């Protein structure tokens with residue numbers, strides 16, 4: 001093993017142990033392919049499934065694989081009106097599995113997200129029977145403060161650029177704490193414990209995923 005692989009394994013083990021203390025379940029895999037296989041092993045056939053905006057779940061090929069399987073999918077990309085999108089956002093709360101990534105995860109096992117509409121963090125907090133997060137180790141932060149800093153000054157600007165939002169971070173590359181209707185940072189959540197044991201499952205992936 002290379003020093004980097006040893007370092008990553010030490011930190012992944014630490015995060016998984018700390019997730020367990022917080023009533024959440026963690027897994028560690030090295031590649032996108034292993035992440036996809038594990039996700040499909042975790043999600044039973046015939047599950048109802050919804051997901052939030054996430055590059056990571058797309059990058060491991062999970063959505064394509066689900067479309068080739070025996071599941072009921074609530075996919076907002078198939079909606080043609082805002083009303084249909086809103087209906088899918090609400091259906092998420094009744095789904096068996098909600099899929100997403102995290103914007104950051106701390107070494108002590110806290111999950112940090114910053115959301116625009118809020119549908120993604122709302123479903124992570126309550127509703128779906130299971131929440132499955134695919135998180136690249138590139139999203140690991142030392143603590144809450146550095147996690148929020150990571151999201152505000154890296155993940156959100158990257159998403160603002162990707163989504164072509166009219167925000168200062170899209171132009172200047174870091175957060176200006178903007179207050180405008182274009183902001184993608186309306187709500188910040190810190191998941192520090194799950195009341196329901198193992199409702200939240202996290203697959204940590206050594207490969208870089210998302211922002």
Ligand code: SF4
Nearest residue numbers: 156169175176178185
């Ligand atoms: S400038 Fe606005 S949209 Fe960009 S990271 Fe800061 S709060 Fe979020």
